[in-house]
Amino acid sequence: MAVTADVVVIGGGLSGTCAALAAREAGADVVLVSRAPGATAISSGALDFASSDDDASIGEAARRLARLPGHPYGLLGEALVPAIDEAIALLRRHLGSLALAGARFAADRNVWLASPLGLAKPAALAQAPIAAGDLRNLGAREARIGVVALAGTQVVEARLVALGLTRALAPLGEAVVVASDLYRQRGDALRTLPEIARDLDQPGRRAALAESLGRAAAQAHATHLLMPTLGMEDPVAVRAELERALHMPVFELLGAPPSVPGLRLQRALEAAAAKAGIRTVHGIAERGAGSDVQIVRGVECNPVRAGAVVLATGRFLGGGIRCEPDGRLRETVFDLKASAAGRTVLAALPNEQLFAERASGPHPGLAAGIHPDSDLRAGNVFACGAVLGGFDPAREEGGLGACALTGVVAGRNAARSAGRAAASGPALAVPA
Amino acid sequence: MRSYDLLVIGGGVNGTGIARDAAMRGLRTMLVEKKDFAAGSSGANSGMIHGGIRYLMDDPQVTRLACLDSGYIQRIAPHLLFRIPFLYPVQPDRPGEPSLKDRALLYGADCYFDAYDRYQPLKNGKPHTRLTDEELHDLEPGIVEGTLGAVTMDEYGIDPFRLCTLNARSAAAHGATVRNHTEVRRLLRDGAAVVGAEIRDLRSGQTEEVHARCVFNAGGPWAPKIAALAGVEVKIRPGKGVHVTLDRRLSNYGIICKAVDGRDVFVMPHEDSSIIGTTDDDFYGDVDELHVSADEVEYLLQAVEHTFPSVRKARVLRAWAGVRPTVFKYGPLEDALSRDHAILDHEKDGAPGLFTIIGGKLASFRAMAEEAVDGVARKLGNGAACTTHREPLPGGEAPPPEAEQMSRQHAVPAFAAARIAYRHGAEAERLMGLMEDEPQLRAVPCSCEGVTFAELAFCLREEFADSLADLRRRCRLAMGICQGTRCAGPAAALIAGERQLTFDAALSELNSLLDERWKGNRAVLTGDGLAQAELAQGAYYTTGALGRGGGTPWR
Numbered sequence A: 001m002a003v004t005a006d007v008v009v010i011g012g013g014l015s016g017t018c019a020a021l022a023a024r025e026a027g028a029d030v031v032l033v034s035r036a037p038g039a040t041a042i043s044s045g046a047l048d049f050a051s052s053d054d055d056a057s058i059g060e061a062a063r064r065l066a067r068l069p070g071h072p073y074g075l076l077g078e079a080l081v082p083a084i085d086e087a088i089a090l091l092r093r094h095l096g097s098l099a100l101a102g103a104r105f106a107a108d109r110n111v112w113l114a115s116p117l118g119l120a121k122p123a124a125l126a127q128a129p130i131a132a133g134d135l136r137n138l139g140a141r142e143a144r145i146g147v148v149a150l151a152g153t154q155v156v157e158a159r160l161v162a163l164g165l166t167r168a169l170a171p172l173g174e175a176v177v178v179a180s181d182l183y184r185q186r187g188d189a190l191r192t193l194p195e196i197a198r199d200l201d202q203p204g205r206r207a208a209l210a211e212s213l214g215r216a217a218a219q220a221h222a223t224h225l226l227m228p229t230l231g232m233e234d235p236v237a238v239r240a241e242l243e244r245a246l247h248m249p250v251f252e253l254l255g256a257p258p259s260v261p262g263l264r265l266q267r268a269l270e271a272a273a274a275k276a277g278i279r280t281v282h283g284i285a286e287r288g289a290g291s292d293v294q295i296v297r298g299v300e301c302n303p304v305r306a307g308a309v310v311l312a313t314g315r316f317l318g319g320g321i322r323c324e325p326d327g328r329l330r331e332t333v334f335d336l337k338a339s340a341a342g343r344t345v346l347a348a349l350p351n352e353q354l355f356a357e358r359a360s361g362p363h364p365g366l367a368a369g370i371h372p373d374s375d376l377r378a379g380n381v382f383a384c385g386a387v388l389g390g391f392d393p394a395r396e397e398g399g400l401g402a403c404a405l406t407g408v409v410a411g412r413n414a415a416r417s418a419g420r421a422a423a424s425g426p427a428l429a430v431p432a
Numbered sequence B: 001m002r003s004y005d006l007l008v009i010g011g012g013v014n015g016t017g018i019a020r021d022a023a024m025r026g027l028r029t030m031l032v033e034k035k036d037f038a039a040g041s042s043g044a045n046s047g048m049i050h051g052g053i054r055y056l057m058d059d060p061q062v063t064r065l066a067c068l069d070s071g072y073i074q075r076i077a078p079h080l081l082f083r084i085p086f087l088y089p090v091q092p093d094r095p096g097e098p099s100l101k102d103r104a105l106l107y108g109a110d111c112y113f114d115a116y117d118r119y120q121p122l123k124n125g126k127p128h129t130r131l132t133d134e135e136l137h138d139l140e141p142g143i144v145e146g147t148l149g150a151v152t153m154d155e156y157g158i159d160p161f162r163l164c165t166l167n168a169r170s171a172a173a174h175g176a177t178v179r180n181h182t183e184v185r186r187l188l189r190d191g192a193a194v195v196g197a198e199i200r201d202l203r204s205g206q207t208e209e210v211h212a213r214c215v216f217n218a219g220g221p222w223a224p225k226i227a228a229l230a231g232v233e234v235k236i237r238p239g240k241g242v243h244v245t246l247d248r249r250l251s252n253y254g255i256i257c258k259a260v261d262g263r264d265v266f267v268m269p270h271e272d273s274s275i276i277g278t279t280d281d282d283f284y285g286d287v288d289e290l291h292v293s294a295d296e297v298e299y300l301l302q303a304v305e306h307t308f309p310s311v312r313k314a315r316v317l318r319a320w321a322g323v324r325p326t327v328f329k330y331g332p333l334e335d336a337l338s339r340d341h342a343i344l345d346h347e348k349d350g351a352p353g354l355f356t357i358i359g360g361k362l363a364s365f366r367a368m369a370e371e372a373v374d375g376v377a378r379k380l381g382n383g384a385a386c387t388t389h390r391e392p393l394p395g396g397e398a399p400p401p402e403a404e405q406m407s408r409q410h411a412v413p414a415f416a417a418a419r420i421a422y423r424h425g426a427e428a429e430r431l432m433g434l435m436e437d438e439p440q441l442r443a444v445p446c447s448c449e450g451v452t453f454a455e456l457a458f459c460l461r462e463e464f465a466d467s468l469a470d471l472r473r474r475c476r477l478a479m480g481i482c483q484g485t486r487c488a489g490p491a492a493a494l495i496a497g498e499r500q501l502t503f504d505a506a507l508s509e510l511n512s513l514l515d516e517r518w519k520g521n522r523a524v525l526t527g528d529g530l531a532q533a534e535l536a537q538g539a540y541y542t543t544g545a546l547g548r549g550g551g552t553p554w555r
Helices: A014-025 A058-066 A072-094 A154-169 A186-190 A193-200 A203-220 A235-246 A260-275 A400-423 B013-024 B060-076 B100-117 B133-139 B160-173 B220-228 B294-307 B309-313 B362-380 B403-410 B414-437 B453-462 B468-475 B488-499 B503-521 B528-543
Strands: A003-010 A030-034 A100-102 A111-114 A120-123 A125-127 A143-149 A173-179 A224-227 A250-252 A279-282 A284-287 A293-297 A300-311 A321-323 A329-331 A381-383 B002-009 B029-032 B081-090 B149-158 B177-179 B182-190 B193-201 B207-217 B236-246 B254-258 B264-270 B273-277 B316-327 B341-345 B354-359
Touching (some): A003 A293, A003 A400, A014 A260, A014 A300, A014 A400, A030 A300, A072 A400, A125 A260, A143 A154, A143 A203, A154 A173, A154 B488, A154 B503, A193 A203, A203 A235, A224 A235, A235 A250, A260 A279, A300 A400, A381 A400, B002 B013, B013 B160, B013 B362, B029 B182, B060 B149, B081 B100, B133 B149, B149 B160, B149 B264, B160 B177, B160 B362, B160 B468, B182 B207, B207 B220, B220 B236, B220 B316, B220 B354, B294 B309, B294 B316, B316 B354, B316 B503, B341 B362, B354 B362, B403 B414, B453 B488, B468 B488, B488 B528, B503 B528
Parallel strands (some): A003 A300, A030 A279, A143 A173, A143 A224, B002 B029, B002 B207
Antiparallel strands (some): A100 A125, A293 A300, A321 A329, B081 B149, B182 B193, B193 B207, B236 B273, B236 B316, B254 B264, B341 B354
């Protein structure tokens, strides 16, 4: 059975969902094709557009990124900063269940969040229990942050976080490890953070946790608690419950993959899409025999009739870009031209121009992707998120934010294009 | 000033083997290594205790020595060795249409392996078997169709890093002073005689002079540089060898394949991965600056693909290179060079007291060390007998505890217990003890290789490990399929706690491990390797903010 919509978005991560929501808000009938959770689900969940060493506003930092050759922000020109405002507003509007906090406008500055390595990670928006741990605020007064150690490797990692935060919060603040005795069985050392999170979802566990933390926090003379997780389902409620019981502020730490906040973000996106009336089809989008799009799911194969197509398939992790064994870069759905640092082939490695000698980079080879025009149009599709080349979240700290931002722009443009297409008669999205 | 009978320079398999032997004979011994045990050639080989069948024709004494010593190594470190049966398929140019030449080759191989069988009992190897094409495919269905059949051969794999570490630990247990991360800055002279060295601890920067009646240069490819400190020329013919590691055990057997130029290349299961090796090219560069090129990787993959096409479906995790310190000879092709060793007494070069060992191979390291120490002992008037072939290395004293039982008794995942049993043998119980004393050490930061915090702590406390890079060598930390994505952060946290590191020092440890892993990844970044790289970069630089190095821009 054919799938018909004004806009078909391929990719159900942050970028694709933002595109779908923006198109929906523009009045389009939208179908979202999702293969499986991708990079969004294992991300930190913190929405970062851009940052700078001088703590400039988000908009200003983004304008600086836009000057880098080939950066997708550069495509947006003067529309960049308004688009950030728009993306922040859209995220706040649709992801209410996540209780996002932080910036309201591009003119605002980033919050600085404790990373799982004890470093400061800038972000525009984060889930409220995470954003509340803004190091800028914590460092402004005397504070003794208790980095809570619950179970698993995290017990050892808490020490590193405490070391790092002690430095970040000096001279007024410091951090110490607060070791909870909630998990005392031998096998508890094997628990992962997502497992602990699910355990804390059980209401009965929270009273025990609060009791254990009360003792440990008092012993460590902590004034605030930084939790490795506040559960999978409702961190806001868990936080409120702990704060009531402990009479001190409680925050949540950012997660390294597989990250609980990332999983929450993915689920909130799915819920937002459903609530907005976006139809989600689970399957694999590919180019059909007649070069239109089709969705493959098991033995079913459904052709797609769309006014416009948005490509939000991610990069290497998401599967939108692939590098063949011979080094050829390939966009995986429409075979659009993909490149990195101006090359379509990542050959003759090691290559200093593509991958620096040190892990810290820069690695233009990892910023591989397609390069659309200023409407984010490539061929007959609109593209957004990590499938776009030229940006490198690892260096720019503009990962999820860039995905949301380009998603909003691509979705809006796709809706407009589909509207025009509808006005001029029924159309089939045929990629060039 | 400290005073020793013997100062051994170099912590590879030769240096650690010599130090162990000397210490066991009662010589006051010191071992210095500028990086870490097996950080050079000894850790960059195929990880095999093989009998040297390649050398049977030209160097039968190398084969015999290797087989004999292989048997001894099994006796002293039974836990570290794993049997790898090899298949040598004869593959006609046109599948299923063997030529007379192919038949002659198979017959020749059969006879050749027949000769090798005479040495197999020395290392508990099984005699070879001739297989039909059908039997071959029963064993390894992934081999291309239409072979003429195959010949089998029995060899052993080993973790070369652990072998060197255990030698060093054994030396220390017998009274030797063991220092890694310590370099020799100059050799001390008394007239012409070499009487010690000025050494510098590269961690603390402290320099000291060490007196020794004899100095043994076991620097491997660095040996010429060390000899030059005494004005002595040692000539080697360095040969670069590249290996690649796959993300899976591609085959259950080692398979010998033909490279495009007719050289033998093998793919073999090694622990949780497969290793493809090796190239052999004259090397003229700086031994400290080894790089692998995409050509070298492709050469190896092409060779295996010729016999085992699905190698292209596997992900190449990394490529690594080492330099063979081969004895110098002008003329032969690299492959034809003798793998025999040479022990040089530099008295004839005007530097009495200085010895150098070059060449040789992993499988016969113990015998070479014995020969080397014999020469020194003679000079020093020590008449004690060598016992390195009888006394077990640490962990080799008894069979390891059964992994499943350890898993049940100590609440350790069975996979981790099995890896601990392999790496630590009878000492596995000591690691279990650590977990019982400090429950948080039971956690598994590296799920690819089954590494527990307890194992990291043990290596830091007992095995001269002092950095994450050392831990990688001790227990395969970050050597698995995710190449450090998961474990690097937790491991940095552990070492920070164990060593009371500052935050900057902990980050520096983390950075050097990530850099070291990246070095092996960046020549093989295609396919899913790029997805893994994207994930690792996301974890450490996007989420971890490691690139910021702890700045506080909001101030």
